[in-house]
Amino acid sequence: MPNGNRPVPQSLTVLIVDDSAMMRAMIKRVAHLTDIPIAQVLEAGNGVEALQQLESHAVDVLFTDINMPLMTGPELLREVIKRQEWQHIVRVIVSTDGSAARREEMAGLHAHAYLEKPFRPEVMRDVLAQIVNSGS
């Protein structure tokens, strides 16, 4: 899993971007249920809010939905790609849309993983474990 040149920290700062407070809470809960050390969980309701969080926090992992108001997931990823200092951020798509066309689009935007909703907690644990292990 590519993480740029920056080593992955022992304890992750995670940003969850979803217009559904329910999904943000679900992802947050599942992330805490894993044995992966998480320092901080930040939340954003759309891509615009996510950019504000990215400007003020050192984020290691970004979980983002696709369809959101104001700024969508793909639009957010395009902004992340433009910034050199954000290249280390691991980008995980969390969406109900698991279509081949959508997966291809997200891979083109340098998404590292794709979690299709509904997902089991162990799937997210495996994604986070892969991120941590890739930096050790």
Next chain:
Amino acid sequence: MSSLKSSTAGPELMQAVTAAVIEVAEHSFSMFTESCTPRRFDELLSRSATSGAEWMRATLAFKGPFEGELTVDVPEPLALELLASCVGISSPGEENLPSVEDAVGELANMICGTWLTKNHGAQKFDLKPPRVDRVDANNLRHLWARTAASALLMGLNDQPVRVHMAVNP
């Protein structure tokens, strides 16, 4: 989206939507699911936890190679269970807590997305944010009358859920 034709909801569509409801309910919400006969559905409706309770209706439209609209009706006690199963018990003072409306909206979102991915996975669709309204239990029969033949009657943890998919090819 009144131009949508629920008459296109044939047995294959209903079977596919049923499978999506089961997958979402069991995987994301850890709930026991059952397909109901009208008689069994009425039995669940009359249970004490559901009887007289306010209901919540999530409506979600999608667009792509074809368009459609999914409607999911759940009683509020079940909406609260959906919320609790995902979020758990929250700490006092915790910010950004989701509501029961969020829970019902996300249920509809996941059912629709799962159905589209499993059955039309090669194509790309855009799902609109779900709209969630509260519905008085006394108005349910009236609301359901127009789509009686094409609705899915299901039970989640022994509580009734009604799902309707309308597509416009």
